[in-house]
Amino acid sequence: MFANECQQKKTNACKIKVNAKTLSAEQRTSFPNRWMNSQCWLSKKDMPVCGLYSPDGHKWFADRKMLNQYVKKCLNKNQLDQITTRFTVSDLKDILPQEIFQDYAERSLKELLEKPGTFCKCPACSSPFELDVSITGTLVPEEQTTLAKLTDDDGNSISESAQKHYMEFRIRCRNNQCGKDFCRSCWEQPYHIGFDCEQFRSKQDAPKCRFCSKQLNESNRVSNPPSKALASVCTDELCLTKMKVSCTKVLPCGHV
Ligand SMILES: [Zn+2]
Ligand SMILES: [Zn+2]
Ligand SMILES: [Zn+2]
Numbered sequence: 001m002f003a004n005e006c007q008q009k010k011t012n013a014c015k016i017k018v019n020a021k022t023l024s025a026e027q028r029t030s031f032p033n034r035w036m037n038s039q040c041w042l043s044k045k046d047m048p049v050c051g052l053y054s055p056d057g058h059k060w061f062a063d064r065k066m067l068n069q070y071v072k073k074c075l076n077k078n079q080l081d082q083i084t085t086r087f088t089v090s091d092l093k094d095i096l097p098q099e100i101f102q103d104y105a106e107r108s109l110k111e112l113l114e115k116p117g118t119f120c121k122c123p124a125c126s127s128p129f130e131l132d133v134s135i136t137g138t139l140v141p142e143e144q145t146t147l148a149k150l151t152d153d154d155g156n157s158i159s160e161s162a163q164k165h166y167m168e169f170r171i172r173c174r175n176n177q178c179g180k181d182f183c184r185s186c187w188e189q190p191y192h193i194g195f196d197c198e199q200f201r202s203k204q205d206a207p208k209c210r211f212c213s214k215q216l217n218e219s220n221r222v223s224n225p226p227s228k229a230l231a232s233v234c235t236d237e238l239c240l241t242k243m244k245v246s247c248t249k250v251l252p253c254g255h256v
């Protein structure tokens with residue numbers, strides 16, 4: 001008996017739900033069933049069917065305003081899981097005003113992307129895609145050969161730990177129009193082959209030759225530079241030549 005009655009209510013509510021989406025506000029208010037009363041499952045009060053909503057997969061209906069307030073409350077407290085476990089996306093589209101639904105959709109995508117190892121977003125084209133999380137750590141011979149052939153920007157083969165980092169964090173964008181690679185740990189794009197993120201960062205900060213951009217250290221930095229402007233030069237033949245040419249071009253104000 002109760003189940004029948006419930007089924008009947010559900011059918012009415014479905015009609016309302018469909019009509020609420022497709023009818024204009026004027027048509028909606030003139031809908032004959034809007035004066036039919038039914039009980040809100042949350043407040044237990046009788047109210048017009050047109051003010052009730054039945055979430056997908058549930059037999060009950062509740063006051064649309066109460067559902068709306070509940071979802072907004074969860075959003076304010078940032079309890080997205082409370083919302084996703086109780087409502088489907090199409091429910092939320094129905095219950096929420098458009099700008100709040102938009103906010104929810106953006107936040108839930110962001111949450112999904114920030115969960116480690118499941119989803120990621122290409123830093124170049126912003127396409128989100130799912131990651132293969134079944135990386136086992138044991139490599140097939142082909143993978144080992146490919147890894148062993150990897151070289152950094154200077155053409156040097158890379159260390160074993162850098163190979164491991166590459167395997168774990170180097171991602172190629174699945175969007176065919178993009179296809180760029182990046183690091184899914186620090187989001188550097190392109191991926192920093194030959195270094196872990198921290199090494200890469202300190203390499204970025206280190207002084208470089210002003211002509212060839214090679215990283216400078218004690219052994220490859222020019223000694224006794226002719227001016228402060230020419231202090232960051234490496235000892236490569238070509239760069240030394242460029243330095244000498246620059247030397248003759250120093251302006252009276254000190255600029256090179
Ligand atoms: Zn991309
Ligand atoms: Zn990185
Ligand atoms: Zn140089």
Ligand SMILES: [Zn+2]
Binds near residue numbers: 251253254255
């Ligand atoms: Zn000047």
